[in-house]
Amino acid sequence: MSKLEVYQTSENGIVKLGLKVWDRTASLADLLECWQPLCDDETIFKAYGQGHHAACKGCPNNCCNTAYVIPDLISFRKMAANLHISEPQFVQDWFEPDKLALGLLKLKANPCIFLQEGICSIYPLRSLICRFYICTELTPDTEQLIYFIAWSGAAATQIYARQQGYLPAPAASGYTSFDRFFIELADACQDLPGVKAFFAADDYRDIPLEYFL
Ligand code: SF4
Numbered sequence: 141m142s143k144l145e146v147y148q149t150s151e152n153g154i155v156k157l158g159l160k161v162w163d164r165t166a167s168l169a170d171l172l173e174c175w176q177p178l179c180d181d182e183t184i185f186k187a188y189g190q191g192h193h194a195a196c197k198g199c200p201n202n203c204c205n206t207a208y209v210i211p212d213l214i215s216f217r218k219m220a221a222n223l224h225i226s227e228p229q230f231v232q233d234w235f236e237p238d239k240l241a242l243g244l245l246k247l248k249a250n251p252c253i254f255l256q257e258g259i260c261s262i263y264p265l266r267s268l269i270c271r272f273y274i275c276t277e278l279t280p281d282t283e284q285l286i287y288f289i290a291w292s293g294a295a296a297t298q299i300y301a302r303q304q305g306y307l308p309a310p311a312a313s314g315y316t317s318f319d320r321f322f323i324e325l326a327d328a329c330q331d332l333p334g335v336k337a338f339f340a341a342d343d344y345r346d347i348p349l350e351y352f353l
């Protein structure tokens with residue numbers, strides 16, 4: 141029996157995706173394996189997909205055109221290694237300069253710097269936020285879980301980059317409300333086991349899902 145299951149349910153007439161964890165020994169890799177087929181599942185309503193029931197591949201409204209991506213720490217390290225550049229070089233060349241000046245890591249966007257001819261050029265290494273995003277409704281518990289995981293991974297990158305000296309000191313002003321939310325989140329959750337797990341992990345299989353349940 142699978143450790144996790146994705147199901148569809150109806151709440152107040154709206155079809156939503158939910159996640160059931162059957163086995164608390166599951167890892168983050170188990171969750172990603174379970175979540176991955178959703179992009180190609182044409183039975184799932186996709187608000188911005190062509191005809192609303194289509195695979196993400198070939199989507200005319202590709203969310204990679206506008207995504208705000210702060211990579212989780214596992215993805216961040218793998219992206220830099222895959223490009224054969226140092227992490228400081230990766231930060232300087234692949235992240236938005238205006239956000240870097242504020243001490244924040246946002247991949248160059250509009251469209252995402254990794255998008256080539258409509259396709260993600262680092263698909264196997266893409267970040268958690270990219271892996272989890274799907275333009276459909278989620279049950280509240282499921283939404284809370286996947287964003288808790290994705291933001292924990294992004295917070296780990298923010299903390300790591302700061303510790304390594306890749307980022308300047310925070311600026312006095314110039315932040316959007318989202319920027320502030322994220323900085324406060326990274327500060328507040330740096331001691332959570334789920335965030336710490338990203339520092340010790342080489343891969344998503346090393347991160348117990350239980351830290352987020
Ligand atoms: S998740 Fe992104 S790529 Fe997939 S249908 Fe929605 S907008 Fe298109």
Ligand code: SF4
Pocket residue numbers: 203204207209252253254255256259260261262263266267270
């Ligand atoms: S990293 Fe890949 S999946 Fe994520 S926004 Fe960029 S192109 Fe899209």
